Structure formats: C-alpha cells, structure tokens
Amino acid sequence: MMEAQAPLSPDPLDQVIERIFSSHRITRADQRRFMSALLSQTCISLEDQMKINRVFDALQRGLLRVVD
DSSP states (O other): OOOOOOOOOOOHHHHHHHHHHHHTEEOHHHHHHHHHHHHTOSSOOHHHHHHHHHHHHHHHTTOSEEOO
C-alpha cells in the first residue's frame, strides 16, 4: 500500500524571486527574505546561482526598483 505524500512546498528562494519579479521591485523585507534563503543553504546549486544572478542582473539593468 502506498501512502499519500504531501506535495513539496516551493523553494523559499523561488518564492522570494517570484515576488520580486511579479512586483518589479525589491523591498527591504524581500531583501531580508532573499538573504535568509541564501544563507540558510550550505551549498548553493547551479540553478539557484542562476536565479540569484537573474535578480542582480535585473537590478543592474534597472528592471527592478528598490523600495523601502
């Protein structure tokens, strides 16, 4: 008999990045969530590194607005 498994919860980093890009802004709270998600991982995967670079690239290109 197979037991039903609970669906996997989304990666916290994915949640933060999705919120940042959907609003086209990064708040101090988003920044704290972003950094918390990054610092809670002992090893950052290549996929996560690419996601992080996407946020930094968008900031540098002016696609995201920094707000308080």
